[in-house]
Amino acid sequence: MESVNLLSIIAIAFLGSFGHCIGMCGGIVMAYSTAKIDGSWSRLMQAQSHILYSLGRVTTYTLLGALFGALGGVATFSNTANGTLLLIAGIAMILSGLSLLGKIKFLTLIEHSLSANAWYQSTFKAALRSRSRLSFYLLGLLNGLLPCGFVYFFAITAASTASPLWGALVMLIFGLSTIPALFSLGFFVGVFRQGSLRALMIKLAALAVVAYGGMTLYSGYGYLTDPTKTLRDCH
Numbered sequence: 001m002e003s004v005n006l007l008s009i010i011a012i013a014f015l016g017s018f019g020h021c022i023g024m025c026g027g028i029v030m031a032y033s034t035a036k037i038d039g040s041w042s043r044l045m046q047a048q049s050h051i052l053y054s055l056g057r058v059t060t061y062t063l064l065g066a067l068f069g070a071l072g073g074v075a076t077f078s079n080t081a082n083g084t085l086l087l088i089a090g091i092a093m094i095l096s097g098l099s100l101l102g103k104i105k106f107l108t109l110i111e112h113s114l115s116a117n118a119w120y121q122s123t124f125k126a127a128l129r130s131r132s133r134l135s136f137y138l139l140g141l142l143n144g145l146l147p148c149g150f151v152y153f154f155a156i157t158a159a160s161t162a163s164p165l166w167g168a169l170v171m172l173i174f175g176l177s178t179i180p181a182l183f184s185l186g187f188f189v190g191v192f193r194q195g196s197l198r199a200l201m202i203k204l205a206a207l208a209v210v211a212y213g214g215m216t217l218y219s220g221y222g223y224l225t226d227p228t229k230t231l232r233d234c235h
Helices: 006-035 043-072 079-100 106-115 118-129 134-143 149-160 164-191 195-225
Strands: none
Touching: 006 043, 006 118, 006 134, 006 149, 006 164, 043 134, 043 149, 043 164, 079 195, 118 134, 149 164
C-alpha cells in the first residue's frame, strides 16, 4: 500500500477529529449522553456505552472503506476529481464551523435534509429512546452513514489503494483514530453538564473546524493547479 502513509492517516484523523468530528458529530454525542446515559451509572458503565457507540461508527467506516477500495480497483480518480471533492469538503468544514459559532444555519439545513428520510429518522429515534446497550452500537452505525467531508477525504484515500482489504484498513484506522475525541466529549458531557463548559467546547471546536477546512481547501487547490500532484503527496 505504497500510496497510503498509515502514520499520516493516524495523525490527520486524530488531530482533525478534535475539530471536525466534534463539530459534525458532537451534537449527536451530546444528545445520546443526555437522553440515554443515567447520571447514576458508574463511570465504567458510561465509558462502555461511549465505546459501543464509537465501535458502531468504526464498523460502518470499515465497511465503506472496503466498498471504496473495491471501486478504486476499477475506477481512477483524476486530480480534478480529487481536488473538487477536497474543495467541497473544505467548504463544508468551514460552513460547519461558522454554523457552530451561530453565524449561519448550515448544520440545521443538513439535519433537516437527513430527517426527510423516514427510515433513518425512525430508526435513529428508536435507538435514541432505547435503554439497551446494543442501541449505543446501533447509533454509532447510523452516525457512520451521515454525510461528512472528513469521511469523504479518507474514502478517497481508501479508493486509492484499489483494494477492498487495504481500503477497509484505511477506514478502520481512521475510525479508531477519531475515538479519543468523541469519547472524551461524550464522557465529559456525561459527567459535567454545565452549559458554560459545553459552550466553550463548541467554540473551540468551531475554530478548529474552520482552520482544518482552510487546510483542506488548500490541499484541493493543490490538486487542481499541480498536474503532478498525487494523493500520496497529501499524506
